[in-house]
Amino acid sequence: MRAYILKRFGESLVTVFIVIFAVFMLMRFMPVEGYFTREDFTEMTAEARQVYLQSIGISGNPFGQFGRFLSGLAVGDWGRSITVYPKTPIASIIAEKAGYSLAFGLSAIGISIVFGLALGIAMAQNKDRLVDSLGTLYVVVVRAIPSLIYLFLIQIWVSGILGWPMVFYADVPVSWILPTVSMALPGIAWYAIWLRRFMVDEENKDYIKFAISKGLPRKKVMTGHVLRNAAVPLVQYLPTQILLTIAGSLIIESMYSIPGLGGLLVYAIRQQDNPLVQALVLLFSVLGIFGVFLGDILMVLIDPRIKLEGTSRTGDHV
Amino acid sequence: MKRTVTALPYPARPEDVEAALFVPAPFDAEESERTGYSRYSYWRSTVRTFLKSRSSIVLLVLMISFSVFAFAYPLVSNTDPNEVSLELSDWNKRPGPGAGIFGTDGLGRDIWARTWYGTRTSLTLGLVIALFDVGLGMFMGALWGYVRGIDRVMTEIYNVLTNIPRTVVLVLLSYILQPGFWTIVIAMSSTGWISIARFIRNKVLTIRDAEYNVASRCLGTPLSRIITMNILPFLVSIVIMETALTIPYTIGVEVFLGFIGLGLPVKEVSLGNLINLGKNNFMLYPYQLTAPTVVLAVVTISFYIVGNKFADASDPRNHV
Numbered sequence: 076m077r078a079y080i081l082k083r084f085g086e087s088l089v090t091v092f093i094v095i096f097a098v099f100m101l102m103r104f105m106p107v108e109g110y111f112t113r114e115d116f117t118e119m120t121a122e123a124r125q126v127y128l129q130s131i132g133i134s135g136n137p138f139g140q141f142g143r144f145l146s147g148l149a150v151g152d153w154g155r156s157i158t159v160y161p162k163t164p165i166a167s168i169i170a171e172k173a174g175y176s177l178a179f180g181l182s183a184i185g186i187s188i189v190f191g192l193a194l195g196i197a198m199a200q201n202k203d204r205l206v207d208s209l210g211t212l213y214v215v216v217v218r219a220i221p222s223l224i225y226l227f228l229i230q231i232w233v234s235g236i237l238g239w240p241m242v243f244y245a246d247v248p249v250s251w252i253l254p255t256v257s258m259a260l261p262g263i264a265w266y267a268i269w270l271r272r273f274m275v276d277e278e279n280k281d282y283i284k285f286a287i288s289k290g291l292p293r294k295k296v297m298t299g300h301v302l303r304n305a306a307v308p309l310v311q312y313l314p315t316q317i318l319l320t321i322a323g324s325l326i327i328e329s330m331y332s333i334p335g336l337g338g339l340l341v342y343a344i345r346q347q348d349n350p351l352v353q354a355l356v357l358l359f360s361v362l363g364i365f366g367v368f369l370g371d372i373l374m375v376l377i378d379p380r381i382k383l384e385g386t387s388r389t390g391d392h393v
Numbered sequence: 394m395k396r397t398v399t400a401l402p403y404p405a406r407p408e409d410v411e412a413a414l415f416v417p418a419p420f421d422a423e424e425s426e427r428t429g430y431s432r433y434s435y436w437r438s439t440v441r442t443f444l445k446s447r448s449s450i451v452l453l454v455l456m457i458s459f460s461v462f463a464f465a466y467p468l469v470s471n472t473d474p475n476e477v478s479l480e481l482s483d484w485n486k487r488p489g490p491g492a493g494i495f496g497t498d499g500l501g502r503d504i505w506a507r508t509w510y511g512t513r514t515s516l517t518l519g520l521v522i523a524l525f526d527v528g529l530g531m532f533m534g535a536l537w538g539y540v541r542g543i544d545r546v547m548t549e550i551y552n553v554l555t556n557i558p559r560t561v562v563l564v565l566l567s568y569i570l571q572p573g574f575w576t577i578v579i580a581m582s583s584t585g586w587i588s589i590a591r592f593i594r595n596k597v598l599t600i601r602d603a604e605y606n607v608a609s610r611c612l613g614t615p616l617s618r619i620i621t622m623n624i625l626p627f628l629v630s631i632v633i634m635e636t637a638l639t640i641p642y643t644i645g646v647e648v649f650l651g652f653i654g655l656g657l658p659v660k661e662v663s664l665g666n667l668i669n670l671g672k673n674n675f676m677l678y679p680y681q682l683t684a685p686t687v688v689l690a691v692v693t694i695s696f697y698i699v700g701n702k703f704a705d706a707s708d709p710r711n712h713v
Contacts, residue, residue, distance in 0.1 A: 086552065087556075089549075090552055090553050090556055093553050094553065094557060098565065101565065101566075101569050102569065104569055105569060215694060215697060215698060216694070218641075218697065219641045219690075219693045219694045219696075219697035219698075220645075220689070220690050220693055220694065221644060221645040221648040221649065221668070221689070221693070222645065222649075223645075223648050223649060223652050223668065223669075223672070224648070224668060224672075224682075224686055224689075227672055227675070227682075231675065231676075319558060322558070325560070325564075325649075325653065326649065326652060329652075329653075340564070341652075341653045341654075344564065344568055344653055344654060344655060345653070345654045352565075352568060356561055356564065356565045359558060359561045360556075360557045360558070360561055363556055363557050363558040363561070364556040364557065367555075367556045
């Protein structure tokens with residue numbers, strides 16, 4: 076087990092390194108004007124610009140730049156924002172904003188697990204009946220229509236009907252509800268549709284038919300076998316979802332003016348703040364990679380059917 | 394399912410047994426096909442399973458008619474979707490007589506025409522992306538499956554591409570490249586092909602040595618027939634399903650990129666630009682968002698459901 080974790084961790088580190096390298100090199104294709112505020116660019120002479128670029132570590136050999144960038148990352152230096160929060164260290168911006176995204180994201184995950192699993196179970200139990208059709212309708216609408224449209228209509232209409240504020244205020248708790256619920260909508264659909272599918276698959280298996288025909292109570296079969304087995308594949312994605320809550324939802328945070336990291340990325344893109352975009356993209360990628368890593372580990376821990384390749388062999392070598 | 398089995402030529406007398414036992418049988422193409430012959434046809438069963446549900450028929454008709462209309466619209470109408478009016482009275486006209494079916498926008502442009510031109514752009518975008526994804530995915534997947542030496546490299550590429558959230562790749566590439574049609578194609582296809590390649594690789598590994606293919610080979614079935622009857626049906630159904638599901642996804646991505654300011658240039662007519670413009674004017678002129686949304690929703694939902702239903706129907710396990 077420990078060998079497996081170490082191996083997967085090593086793989087993840089390699090992936091992280093490749094991603095940092097790729098992102099950094101891709102960003103070198105951007106025109107260097109993206110590293111000046113508009114005033115600075117017009118005021119500086121050509122030499123001053125060159126000196127400035129050198130001072131923030133993006134002139135000369137790209138591989139040398141990459142080396143300096145890596146050693147900066149190692150000591151927590153993420154560079155400085157340029158246009159969004161001029162001259163502010165990015166690490167401190169991220170530290171300040173991650174909390175908002177985390178709080179909204181975790182509440183949304185909680186809601187989507189509870190309601191999504193409930194909906195999925197209800198749909199599987201009433202397969203091909205009204206509940207199933209309504210649930211499918213919900214899933215199709217949420218997944219097929221671009222989320223921007225229905226999120227926007229919810230923001231306008233629901234806040235209008237209920238008389239709630241249309242944007243987020245840190246000191247008005249009622250303004251927290253709509254963004255949280257909006258964030259949970261796709262998650263509910265995701266949990267519902269997959270749990271339904273896995274449960275239906277599981278129910279058709281021979282051992283379930285056998286358990287029912289030998290007289291085991293249906294409820295016991297459902298909770299003890301069907302649900303338990305159907306939930307296993309879903310658990311794998313939980314760490315990714317939790318970690319990526321830090322990234323926040325780009326659309327919702329920006330719509331409701333929530334000062335989180337998702338809204339910040341949208342704003343940084345619109346303001347052409349290269350170092351900030353780069354740092355956020357890297358952060359989100361690394362979170363994604365470690366989410367997959369933790370998901371794989373979790374999967375091995377909860378599913379006794381998974382046999383690790385090489386585990387039996389480790390004994391022989393010792 | 395009817396099954397015709399040819400009667401075995403049992404010999405009547407014991408001495409004939411000896412003679413009949415070791416007579417080499419000449420290869421007969423027709424005869425080899427007749428043994429175990431069933432009237433099962435993959436495509437007929439797929440179509441029949443698909444058409445069994447009435448809602449899929451309705452949605453298929455909607456999907457085809459909307460797509461055909463979007464591409465045929467320039468033939469039936471000569472309204473220019475980019476024609477701007479300088480008359481104040483032509484701006485923001487509500488739907489009705491003299492203002493077109495969907496009214497006009499803030500520059501007097503006809504929203505009905507813009508919706509269909511936009512649908513055409515979005516469908517083209519989706520089709521091109523699906524083509525790249527499927528083409529590259531099948532080619533690399535076949536290579537990945539057959540050439541054992543590149544398995545490690547490909548697996549590493551797969552891990553890198555699938556571990557990063559897709560939205561992040563999309564946003565990064567759109568940010569670096571100039572906004573435009575091909576930027577979205579590149580941003581989408583750079584990650585889209587890998588899952589198809591992985592799927593094909595697994596299929597290559599399993600199908601090639603599957604028992605029914607080994608059996609076919611033993612019966613002397615020519616390679617061309619193995620490919621067309623045993624392997625191609627798998628791939629064709631993947632192509633159709635991926636294309637159908639890529640279109641709603643692409644439309645969603647285009648709308649999203651437009652929202653964060655990385656979509657198609659504003660001068661191009663697309664559903665994403667229409668939606669984002671309509672969203673900005675929603676408070677005063679809600680029809681500018683809701684009207685294109687109706688068409689968009691019919692397109693995305695019909696493609697999404699038809700794609701999923703087809704995926705179910707093309708699975709032989711669902712055939713009766």
